[in-house]
Amino acid sequence: MVRLTFLGSCREIGRSGFHLQEHNESILIDYGVKLLENPVFPSRVPTDDLQGIALTHAHLDHSGGLPLLLTHDDVSLFCTPATRDLSTVLLDDMYELSKARLPFSGKDIARLERQCQPTAYEETIPLGRHFEITLFNAGHIPGSAMVSVRCDTKRILFTGDFNSIETQLNAGARKNLPKHDIVVTESTYAQRVNPKREEIEEEFIQSVTETLQRGGTVLIPAFAVGRSQEIMCIFEKYNLPGKYTVYVDGLARKVNEVVIKHPGYIASPQAFERAVERTRIVYDDRDRFTAMKKGGVIISPAGMLKGGPSHLYFRMLHDDPRNSIVLVSFQIPGTPGAELLAKRKVTVNNKLFDVAADVRFHHLSSHSDADGLMDVLEKIPGDPEFYCVHGEPDSCDALAEKLGNIGRRAHVPETNDAIEV
């Protein structure tokens, strides 16, 4: 019997971590962080019998705690090469920003690259005597994977974050997954049904072009990994006129370099290269002031106006009604982005701003919506038992209920719950 312990991301988003133990061997899947005032990690487990760690994707809520575990040379990390490089970029950035509050050093982060055994999609790797892992494309961000673990006769799937539909950047998640006994699934948007992707893209392009045509500047606060590249690809697809400059600020420029280095992990490397070619990289404050003076579209972190250069742009652009601030992802309650959407006022660096610029929201998500989640999950053969994690409590409950309604066994685990499979 294999024992599965849920170490984090139970009824919450952040700090994903799962532990599998069989006899005297164990493996881990993901080990993330929840970035609060003081970072929170998944529960700790003994690592002396650890055969390896599998990582679904680079986002810090899945990868941010790895340096705590990679303390010995004999612990290997299994993920796609794109995930390895993107995780390193994100971890280095997190370290720069919150050094003093992290329980590891820059040297520990460097181990990730050294101890990684690059793993391709669909390749099956034995870990110890009891485990075998296979990665399947999850369609969420470049390099993202679902991790399928075989332990003796049982098979357990960890979906990580996944997107069932193809976007301009990512091919969708693998269809026709093999038979599984247990599925640990994300639940992020179990309560949301999105309009068709093309409709969202068209409305987004319309918001941007309206602003540009009236002489305004568009600020798009966006996550550096995934969303920024998706936006660039949408401009390429809809042929945003070349006279409007698209500026890319912050970490996204490093991420672009990594994505170009791994063309096998995106939907269309040619389209992505064209998208990158037409953007102007912003390196410093001088470039930032030039961008605001000349106008165009500015893609800048942080995604929910939580910080980074987006604050500088916001302060310069918020009081002109010709400009617009276009939000492209769900804005978590309590963030400046959510405040801006609800009240058209926002507190930035402890100062309250009234916003005259136009504020728009287009949900260009890289997760499956409720229909997409069900579409993938209900087709997994073997009548698996489902464990719904990685979502607000209501979303985890909603997904378990939807699965229950079609006669499937589904549960919502609490942190540190363990099951025998």
Ligand SMILES: [Zn+2]
């Ligand atoms: Zn993610």
